[in-house]
Amino acid sequence: MCGPERPDTTEGGHHGADFAVMPPYVGRPLATMGCMDELLEGLDDAQLAAATALEGPVRIIAGAGAGKTRTVTRRIAHACASGQWDASRVLAVTFSVKAAAEMRERLEGLIGPVAQRMWVSTFHSACVRILRRDGQSIGLASGFSIYDTADCER
Numbered sequence: 131m132c133g134p135e136r137p138d139t140t141e142g143g144h145h146g147a148d149f150a151v152m153p154p155y156v157g158r159p160l161a162t163m164g165c166m167d168e169l170l171e172g173l174d175d176a177q178l179a180a181a182t183a184l185e186g187p188v189r190i191i192a193g194a195g196a197g198k199t200r201t202v203t204r205r206i207a208h209a210c211a212s213g214q215w216d217a218s219r220v221l222a223v224t225f226s227v228k229a230a231a232e233m234r235e236r237l238e239g240l241i242g243p244v245a246q247r248m249w250v251s252t253f254h255s256a257c258v259r260i261l262r263r264d265g266q267s268i269g270l271a272s273g274f275s276i277y278d279t280a281d282c283e284r
Contacts, residue, residue, distance in 0.1 A: 180202075199224075227252055
């Protein structure tokens, strides 16, 4: 094992035994530390195929608890740890704040602080961030406000 063992708290943990998380990233790709196999350990064949497909998009369709988030985080971690992806160029979006926080936590557990350079957020948060940064090109001030239906009615 590459790091201290902790119980697998990921969705889909029923796919295998407890999963050992990686130690904090120490400035070199995990591939050079002999940990690449551990990033992919415990994935079934379909999850492994998705996690190791590093070129182009991958569509993952599965029911609740099937390990979608586990597979996506392993794919991101594998690609960054192998040096094929730059963490600062990763955008991982999901639907809920809770799911985004869980994804970020898992990535930090797998590859350490380098995960903090990624954009891991909800669709809405990512769009707001982009609009605040680049909205002036379409005439939008960076300090704009977003109103929902209840705000509009008030």
